[in-house]
Amino acid sequence: MSRYNIYNTDFNRQVSLLLPTFKRKTKMVNFLKSLIKPLIELYQSFKRFRTDSLYKINHNGQVVYLQKVLNDRFDTTLRRIYISDGLFNNPTYVFPYEDGKDIYLNTQYIFNETELEFKDVDFVVVLPADMTVSDEEDIRMRSLINYYKLASKTYKITTQYE
Numbered sequence: 001m002s003r004y005n006i007y008n009t010d011f012n013r014q015v016s017l018l019l020p021t022f023k024r025k026t027k028m029v030n031f032l033k034s035l036i037k038p039l040i041e042l043y044q045s046f047k048r049f050r051t052d053s054l055y056k057i058n059h060n061g062q063v064v065y066l067q068k069v070l071n072d073r074f075d076t077t078l079r080r081i082y083i084s085d086g087l088f089n090n091p092t093y094v095f096p097y098e099d100g101k102d103i104y105l106n107t108q109y110i111f112n113e114t115e116l117e118f119k120d121v122d123f124v125v126v127l128p129a130d131m132t133v134s135d136e137e138d139i140r141m142r143s144l145i146n147y148y149k150l151a152s153k154t155y156k157i158t159t160q161y162e
Contacts, residue, residue, distance in 0.1 A: 007050065011040050061148045063123070069148060070125065074141060080128040086121035086156075122153040126160050 015032045016024065059065040063083050071079040118124050125145065127133065133141065138157070145155060 007047065009043070011036050011043065056147075059148065061150050061153070066145070066148050069144065070141070073144060074133075074137065075128070075131065078128070080131070082126050084124045084126055086123055086154075087119045118156060118158070120154070121156050123155050125155060125157045127157065129160050131159070 012033055015036060016029055019029065019032065059069050067081060067083055070081045075081050125141075141157065145157075149155065
């Protein structure tokens with residue numbers, strides 16, 4: 001027996017069971033069922049809220065769970081959305097000649113703008129190439145990521161190029 005059976009109630013059955021046997025006529029039962037209809041709708045709303053709340057509680061900002069949440073919401077069948085790490089490089093400071101500081105560049109690599117696009121972000125959400133995201137879905141995706149991620153983490157959303 002599950003410990004959550006307390007939330008499973010059949011109100012229509014309860015109406016019949018709580019009614020005295022000599023009053024269990026079709027008209028009376030139907031009348032009482034019509035009276036509890038708003039209660040049944042409220043109960044169904046409560047069960048949906050409970051299911052959503054349990055889903056939110058069971059998922060957090062860990063990469064595995066965040067990927068699962070994004071795939072559950074935006075790519076339910078193929079589940080191709082994944083999360084990769086951002087780039088972290090130690091910065092090299094090059095001063096202008098006018099500052100009078102010595103400039104020594106040992107072996108340094110200079111990156112172009114596309115390579116630096118994902119620099120200094122904690123993680124990158126990668127969408128499949130054939131997945132189109134409208135502006136509304138983009139806003140929903142960002143709000144979903146912001147709900148689950150840690151406050152100090154930064155991210156970018158990009159499309160996977162093949």
